Amino acid sequence: MYFCSEFLTMRNLLPTIVVSLALSFLVQCKSGLVTMSNSCYNMISTGQSQNKSGNYSGALETFNTVLQKCDAYDSKEKGFAGKAEALNGLKQFNDALAAANEGLKISNSSIDNLFQRATAEIGLGMESAAKSDLNTIISLTQKNKNTAERATIYAKIAALNAKEQAYDEALGNINQAMSLDNSNLDFSVLQGDIYVASGKFKEGLESYDNAISRGRNDAEVWKAKATALIKMNQKKYGTDNAGSLAKKMNSAEKQSLCATIRTAVEHGMKDMNIELMQVAVCN
Incomplete structure (x- = not known):
């Protein structure tokens, strides 16, 4: 062959x-499938679905x-x-x-x-x-119309920025992703994660609530919201000890946290640390 x-x-x-x-064959090369058989095409489609x-x-x-x-x-x-x-x-x-x-x-x-x-x-x-490869992909995709694909790449770069604690860059890239594909609610969750990692808890909670209100109503996002509330109160009161935190939090803070944890558990969340916090604060 x-x-x-x-x-x-x-x-x-x-x-x-x-x-x-x-030359006819060469044109086919450029069109995509070339000599791929139907059975191979079907197997690849099956694998992609899996x-x-x-x-x-x-x-x-x-x-x-x-x-x-x-x-x-x-x-x-x-x-x-x-x-x-x-x-x-x-x-x-x-x-x-x-x-x-x-x-x-x-x-x-x-x-x-x-x-x-x-x-x-x-x-x-x-x-x-990773950053080099992702930048190469952005360069390769700038000329096409696949904005959803480009948005996913920007989100990947944002996650990488956050891992490196480059939070301003991370927020810039996730905002770019959201501007390209506002329908992908994973981007709102990632935006919330970046805000929380940078210590901007209020903004992070707003991002999670945005994802939830638009249909991302699952254990992962509720766990992220519960974690953000815990971290916010730990920072406010200067303690990671669940018992001490329970004594210092006011009733509104406890109500908000406990309601969030209950909803997360109802959606299937399993996290020992959050459950221990629930025992200390909510009982």
Whole structure:
């Protein structure tokens, strides 16, 4: 099987009719699927759906099958990206990094593989490498119309900024993400996390409430809100001791915290530290 670049090399050696066929094939190369079979296309679609739903083990099995059975270069590129995403989901970051690098050997401008490599690098604490890859992705995507994809990249960079305690940069990038895709409520939660990490508890709580009021009503966001309330009161009263905090908090503060913890538990939150705080403050 010849790749597109090989057709360009052979062009001058082929009869006219064969050149015509070769150029036709080259056009197909640029359109996307090239020689990927229907069965490979369907397997890749299945794997992508599994990753999206959080079934990372199933996705890993699917994409391993793709890489074993599908030979077209675009199948391999998407196969490695899907495998890397599944491994990142399983927090097997070294293996995810290796898979993404294999995909980038096929196409060094593969946004999917760059994205998964950056995700693995963040997981491994390779902040500089991750930031470089994410900036490369932004550069590659500036010219297209996929604003949701660009917004996700800005959010990734914001999370990385926050990890480095560069909170002003983090807020700038998450605000950019939200301006590009205001429908993604994960961005509101991340904005809240950044505010709380920087000590701006009131703004963080407003971001969480915004996400909740717009439909992000799950255990994760309620846990984040409860954690923010606890940290806010710990800072206000200068103690991390639950018993001491319970004695110092006023009734309105206790009511707000206890109602938030109860709602978080109702939504499935399990956190021993928050539950211990609930026992001390709410009983």
